Amino acid sequence: MTDRVPGFDTLAIHAGQEPDPTTGAVVPPIYATSTFAQDGVGGLRSGYEYSRSGNPTRTALEECLRALEGGVRGLAFASGLAAEDTVIRTLTRPGDEVLLPNDAYGGTYRQFAQLHDRWGITSTPVAVTDPDAIARAIGPRTRVVWLETPTNPLLNIADIAAIAELAHAAGAKVVVDNTFATPYLQQPLELGADVVVHSTTKYCGGHSDVVGGAVVTDDEEVAEQLGWHQNAIGAVAGPFDSWLVLRGLKTLAVRMDRHSANAAAIAEQLDDHPAVSEVLYPGLASHPGHDLAKRQMRHFGGMISFRVKAGEQAAVDTCGRTKVFTLGESLGGVESLIEHPGRMTHQSVAGTALEVPDDLIRLSVGIENVEDLIDDLDQALRG
Numbered sequence: 042m043t044d045r046v047p048g049f050d051t052l053a054i055h056a057g058q059e060p061d062p063t064t065g066a067v068v069p070p071i072y073a074t075s076t077f078a079q080d081g082v083g084g085l086r087s088g089y090e091y092s093r094s095g096n097p098t099r100t101a102l103e104e105c106l107r108a109l110e111g112g113v114r115g116l117a118f119a120s121g122l123a124a125e126d127t128v129i130r131t132l133t134r135p136g137d138e139v140l141l142p143n144d145a146y147g148g149t150y151r152q153f154a155q156l157h158d159r160w161g162i163t164s165t166p167v168a169v170t171d172p173d174a175i176a177r178a179i180g181p182r183t184r185v186v187w188l189e190t191p192t193n194p195l196l197n198i199a200d201i202a203a204i205a206e207l208a209h210a211a212g213a214k215v216v217v218d219n220t221f222a223t224p225y226l227q228q229p230l231e232l233g234a235d236v237v238v239h240s241t242t243k244y245c246g247g248h249s250d251v252v253g254g255a256v257v258t259d260d261e262e263v264a265e266q267l268g269w270h271q272n273a274i275g276a277v278a279g280p281f282d283s284w285l286v287l288r289g290l291k292t293l294a295v296r297m298d299r300h301s302a303n304a305a306a307i308a309e310q311l312d313d314h315p316a317v318s319e320v321l322y323p324g325l326a327s328h329p330g331h332d333l334a335k336r337q338m339r340h341f342g343g344m345i346s347f348r349v350k351a352g353e354q355a356a357v358d359t360c361g362r363t364k365v366f367t368l369g370e371s372l373g374g375v376e377s378l379i380e381h382p383g384r385m386t387h388q389s390v391a392g393t394a395l396e397v398p399d400d401l402i403r404l405s406v407g408i409e410n411v412e413d414l415i416d417d418l419d420q421a422l423r424g
Contacts, residue, residue: 049225050294057104069101071115071284087312094272098280102287109224110237110257114264116271117255121240122148123276124254128236131270132214135161138182140171146193149393154186166394169199179211180209190220194346194382194403196321198330205233225297226339244371247289253278304406310415311347316422321346337400345404353399357381362421365413372405377414379404
């Protein structure tokens with residue numbers, strides 16, 4: 042018998058997923074039920090009463106997510122934005138301020154700028170690559186410092202440990218959107234963050250066949266509050282969606298290894314391409330966050346953004362010419378995707394401080410043959 046802590050790959054396959062005690066099934070069943078029989082009034086036979094409050098399939102996913110992120114509790118939601126909304130409703134009150142990345146995901150910005158602002162929650166964009174800028178921005182109303190690292194879509198890197206120290210000294214919580222990195226590549230809670238959020242639609246699910254979100258925390262008090270809000274708001278992951286994400290997590294480590302290896306090779310090729318003016322990928326030594334990413338990430342991930350020399354229309358045309366890369370929003374699936382952020386995923390930030398360059402292309406690099414992907418991009422760029 043050993044006291045060795047299981048490795049990530051082992052946890053992904055086994056955490057929360059003991060064989061079914063009744064049948065011995067090695068895969069958790071899909072509990073497609075809304076309610077559960079009780080042994081007398083208030084007597085819960087299995088700890089479950091109603092599937093909004095708890096469902097065994099969702100519990101299995103939540104326990105797996107908790108283990109992978111190293112938290113005390115994981116919670117699964119109907120989407121990444123539902124998860125984010127629940128976090129903000131838990132951690133803030135009217136009059137509070139949240140510091141946001143100045144290149145945050147468009148959906149996150151829209152939620153803060155057009156929804157939470159109605160209830161008196163102020164959001165202030167700040168450069169998360171600069172801890173000094175965050176230190177200057179933190180004020181008496183700041184309750185949350187919200188990080189993406191790498192950011193979406195400019196692939197900037199934030200120093201989680203340094204920012205957590207600053208935020209905690211000011212009485213603020215740190216939330217990290219770990220969607221791009223996944224728990225396999227990066228452990229924000231270990232670095233000092235208080236809460237981690239995911240769009241499990243992306244790499245956690247990994248097959249572009251489910252929409253979901255997740256929150257993990259290592260703070261017992263915050264965990265209790267999040268659980269209350271999850272039940273009260275009700276935007277929970279259904280049993281089938283939970284089962285799909287749980288299935289995806291089993292292969293997360295091997296998929297991320299391949300995503301990262303393919304992306305690194307493509308980034309090197311793009312960096313030398315005559316049609317490309319700049320490649321944004323933390324795995325390149327030229328990336329300003331490269332050394333930091335090496336310290337806090339296992340690999341550099343499967344997301345690449347790059348800018349084309351000929352401008353916006355050339356970027357749009359390039360997106361339309363690929364044959365292996367599929368033109369589409371979202372990311373993190375086994376198939377490669379290409380998109381124009383300015384007209385697609387980040388259209389909601391047009392005209393704001395978060396507006397992205399109009400010559401920018403974002404890639405979600407899949408696990409196909411890397412030479413096929415490189416050839417496809419080359420022909421698309423050359424027109």
